[in-house]
Each structure stands twice: as C-alpha cells, then as structure tokens.
Amino acid sequence: MPPEARRPARREARPAAAPTTLRTRIAAAFLLLTLLVCGAFAVAAVNIASSIEDRLIDQRLSRTADSLVELAHQNLPPDLPPSVTLYRGEAIPADLRDKPPGRYTVTQDGTQVNALLRDDLGTRFVLTDSDADFDKIQAGVYGLLGLAFVACLGLALFLAQLTASRIVAPVTALAQAVETGAAPRAYPLLDSTDELGVLSRAFAASTEAQQRYLDRERWFTGDVSHELRTPLAVMLGAAEILKARLSGRDDLVELAERIRRTAADTSERVVAMLLLSRDPASTGAPPTALLPLLRQEMDRCRPLLRGKAVEMTLHAEPDATTLEVPARPELAAIAVGNLIRNACQFTEQGRVDVRLECGRVVIEDTGIGIPSAVRDRIFDRFMQVDPAGAGSAGLGLAIVKRVAEHLGWVVSLEAPAQGGTRFVLSFAPTPDASPTTPA
Known part of the structure; x- marks a missing residue:
C-alpha cells in the first residue's frame, strides 16, 4: 500500500481576528x-x-503712511489709529535704522509687530501696528x-450609520434567506434592478441549480438501490438453491458459496449507498459493535491475500x-x-x-506505500495509487471519507517509520486528531 509519508508538523493555531x-x-x-x-478645508x-x-x-499701514505724508504737507498734526505708533529720527528702533524702505516684522517688548519704514517726509519715519486685534x-x-x-464628524457618523443600515439591511435579509434554506423564489430583492437585485437573482439561480443537482443525485441513488434489490435477491436465492443441490461436490459448493456471499455483500453495499445518500439525521445511529x-x-478480504506472503491479524485493546x-x-x-481491502490489495509481503483501540481503528500494512505525488489528493475521487489502477476506479478512499463525514468520524493518513501505510479512523475528534484530509 502506499509509501511512507512524513507527517507534517502541526501549525500553531492563530488567534482569530x-x-x-x-x-x-x-x-x-x-x-x-x-x-x-x-x-x-481647515488647512485652506x-x-x-x-x-x-x-x-x-x-493696507492699513500704507494708508496711514499716505495720510501722514499728506497731513505733513498741509502742516497739520498727524492723525493715527489707536494701534499704530509713529517713530522718527532717533526714536526709530535700532534694528530698522539702517534698513531700506519697506515692510518688516520686529519684536517690541517680547511681542512681534508689523513695521513700515518710509522716507517720504524728507526724514525717515517708521509706523508700527500691533496685530493683537x-x-x-x-x-x-x-x-x-x-x-x-x-x-461635521458627528454628522458624518450619523449619516454613515443611517446609510449603512439602509445598504446592509437588504444584504442581511438575503443572507438570512439563504442561511435558513428559504425557497429561491422567496429571496428578497428579486425584482430589484440594482446590483443587489443582480446578486439576489444570482443566488437564487445558483441555489436552484444545486437543489436540482442534489435531487437528481438522491433520486438516482435511491432508484438504483431500489432496482438492484430485486435482482440481487434473486441471485442470492438462486445461489442458495444451487449450493443445496450441489451437496457432495465440494469444488462446486465452494463456488456457489462465493456467489452467494458476493450477492449478499452487494446487497448490503446497495443498502449502505442508499443510506449514504440520505440526511445523517434521518438514517438513525444504532449502537454497533466494532x-x-x-x-x-x-x-471478506482474506481471499485477496491468497498466494501472497502476507499475514493479517486483528489486535484489540482490552477496553x-x-x-x-x-x-x-x-x-x-x-x-x-x-x-482493509486496500491494505490487502497493495501489500505483496x-x-x-488491524487494531481496535479506544476511540479509533488503525489499519496498518507493510505495502509499497503511497507515492508522494498523490498523498495530498489520496482521498479525492478517481485518485489511483498505482499507475495501472489495479482494476480499481479510485473511489474506495473517497467513499471512506464520505462515509466518515456522514457519521461524524475522522479519517487520516499516516506513514509508519518502518514503511508502508497507516490509516486511522477516529470515531470522535480528539485534540491530537488529524483533519479529514490526508497527511
């Protein structure tokens, strides 16, 4: 059976965001x-x-200076605004005396003021204006x-909540309809012409397509199972009659028994496939001794080992x-x-x-192992371990996984240190249990 595969290290669970x-x-x-x-807007x-x-x-300093020059030409006293101060001659601040005419900013008594230096009166003068007002x-x-x-932030928050409620409410209603399994024709927004209507109609179409597919699969499985029961019952009865009439001919009796056993096994598998197509809650779960x-x-699998140097044993823990x-x-x-059938089929020596432990069944073999190229897909449908297929359709392990999920079990693949393959079928997930996908 499948080659040795190294079990990957478990990843630490990350806290959910x-x-x-x-x-x-x-x-x-x-x-x-x-x-x-x-x-x-604030920066602007x-x-x-x-x-x-x-x-x-x-502008105020320029108008004041022009007025001051005009009044001086008329020999009238200066008329200054309350915030403007006039400096002449030696009263001009020292840091402005050697400056050319123009506008400056100076510090007076620890406060910055605006100053205008001009020489229109024949002598230099300075006007200062405090910008306290x-x-x-x-x-x-x-x-x-x-x-x-x-x-604005408060208004934006209010409008955001109002708008979000109006936008999210239809989406929430659609999600609830899908989650509760409502009929696609009952989905909200189906008649809407906006993007939400397109989304609702897409969900409805997808749900209807899935329901039709599931119905076809369920009906097909049920019909096939029902139609096969009668011919299988006929085969089983005929095999029993043939076995009874061949009494004394051991070679033919054994052949008839094989036919009977195969027919009985097939009948049981048909019933199992029918159960597998149903909802797990509707099939019941009686206690089954393992x-x-x-x-x-x-x-049933021992005939597969005929002619092979393979010993199959069963070990059960006392508990x-x-x-x-x-x-x-x-x-x-x-x-x-x-x-078990896969282990027998792929083990030549x-x-x-087969070990029954508390909470799980372990099937381990010393076969050829699973090639590394298919380990990650070993439970996929139609995945074959050997290139030739060995007469298998590649459905056995896929069916095992489907049955395990149906029953709430976990199937995992391990690689023994000595080679071969080990499959573990756990009846209840434990902290150390591997996921349903292969290792």
Whole structure:
C-alpha cells in the first residue's frame, strides 16, 4: 500500500481576528472621507486667514503712511489709529535704522509687530501696528473651524450609520434567506434592478441549480438501490438453491458459496449507498459493535491475500473489545472494509495489522506505500495509487471519507517509520486528531 509519508508538523493555531462587518466598513469610509475633506478645508482656511491678516495690516499701514505724508504737507498734526505708533529720527528702533524702505516684522517688548519704514517726509519715519486685534479675530475663527470640524464628524457618523443600515439591511435579509434554506423564489430583492437585485437573482439561480443537482443525485441513488434489490435477491436465492443441490461436490459448493456471499455483500453495499445518500439525521445511529464487524470485513478480504506472503491479524485493546459506536452497521462496514481491502490489495509481503483501540481503528500494512505525488489528493475521487489502477476506479478512499463525514468520524493518513501505510479512523475528534484530509 502506499509509501511512507512524513507527517507534517502541526501549525500553531492563530488567534482569530475580530470580524469586520460591512456596516463598520461603510461607517469608516464615511468618517475617513469627512476627515480628509474637513482637513483640507481647515488647512485652506488657515492659509486664507493668514493671508488676509497680512494684507489688511499692510493696507492699513500704507494708508496711514499716505495720510501722514499728506497731513505733513498741509502742516497739520498727524492723525493715527489707536494701534499704530509713529517713530522718527532717533526714536526709530535700532534694528530698522539702517534698513531700506519697506515692510518688516520686529519684536517690541517680547511681542512681534508689523513695521513700515518710509522716507517720504524728507526724514525717515517708521509706523508700527500691533496685530493683537487680528489675533483675537483669528482665535475666534479657528474656534469656529474646530467646532465645525467636530460637528461635521458627528454628522458624518450619523449619516454613515443611517446609510449603512439602509445598504446592509437588504444584504442581511438575503443572507438570512439563504442561511435558513428559504425557497429561491422567496429571496428578497428579486425584482430589484440594482446590483443587489443582480446578486439576489444570482443566488437564487445558483441555489436552484444545486437543489436540482442534489435531487437528481438522491433520486438516482435511491432508484438504483431500489432496482438492484430485486435482482440481487434473486441471485442470492438462486445461489442458495444451487449450493443445496450441489451437496457432495465440494469444488462446486465452494463456488456457489462465493456467489452467494458476493450477492449478499452487494446487497448490503446497495443498502449502505442508499443510506449514504440520505440526511445523517434521518438514517438513525444504532449502537454497533466494532470487533465483530472488523472480523467480518477481514474474512471478506482474506481471499485477496491468497498466494501472497502476507499475514493479517486483528489486535484489540482490552477496553475496546466491547466497544460500540452509534452508526449504521452497513456504513461502518463500508468505511473499515475499504481500508482493509486496500491494505490487502497493495501489500505483496509482510503484514496487515488491524487494531481496535479506544476511540479509533488503525489499519496498518507493510505495502509499497503511497507515492508522494498523490498523498495530498489520496482521498479525492478517481485518485489511483498505482499507475495501472489495479482494476480499481479510485473511489474506495473517497467513499471512506464520505462515509466518515456522514457519521461524524475522522479519517487520516499516516506513514509508519518502518514503511508502508497507516490509516486511522477516529470515531470522535480528539485534540491530537488529524483533519479529514490526508497527511
């Protein structure tokens, strides 16, 4: 049977990430967009306010200087605004005395003020203007901008929740309809012309196609099983009659017995296939003793070992000799029978060991093993271990996996250190159990 395969190291389970709902994503998108837009407007407002402040102060200083020159030409006293101060001659701040005419920013008493240096009166003079009043206005503007920013975020959050609810509600209704198994024709939004309607109709079409496929498969399995029962019963009865009439001819009696046994086995497999096509909850799960069932399947497979130097043995732990599992015996026989049959078929010499342990059955052989190229797909349908196929359709292990899933069991593939193959059929998953896919 299949070559040795190294069991991969178990991966540490990663903590599950907190689920992100569609509603949360929509709200986050609204808030992010609002934050970007409000931030852009805030930056523009600050730049505009600063530019306006500079222009207003420059214009006020320029108008004041022009008025001062005009009044001086008329021999009238200067008329200055309260925030503007005039400096002449030696009173001009020292850091402006050697500067050419123009606008400057200087520090007076620890406060920055705007200064305009001119020489229109024949002598140099300086006008300074404190922007304290502009600072107050600017602080008020910035405060209003902050309040508007917070209000926009709150409004965006409200609109995000409202919009998300309107968008997510139809999707949630569709998901609930699919999850609860509602009829495809009862899905919401089927008449809608938007993208949600397209999604609903796609779900309905896909669900109907799947239901038709499952119905065809169920009907086919049931019909085939039903139609095969009668000819199999006839074959079984004819084999029993033939065996009785051939009394005394041992060679022919043995042949008739093989026909009878094969017909009986086929009849049981047909019943099992019919059960496998049904819902597990509807098939029932009577307690089935495993030790007699293993012996029965081993006896069925012993003809496969004729002419081979192979010894098949059964080992049962003391606590497992009376072990029973909740499963239909026909299905349990398919699972363990296919594994034992594969071990006998692919082992030319050595041993086939069947071990019954508490919670699992182990079938181990010293055969050729499973090639590394097919280990990951060994439970796939139509996957054959040997290139020639050995007369097999490649369905045995796929059926075992399907039966195991039907019964709630776990089948796994291991590689013994001494070679060969080991299949483990666990009746209940344990912390160390491998997944249903092969190792």
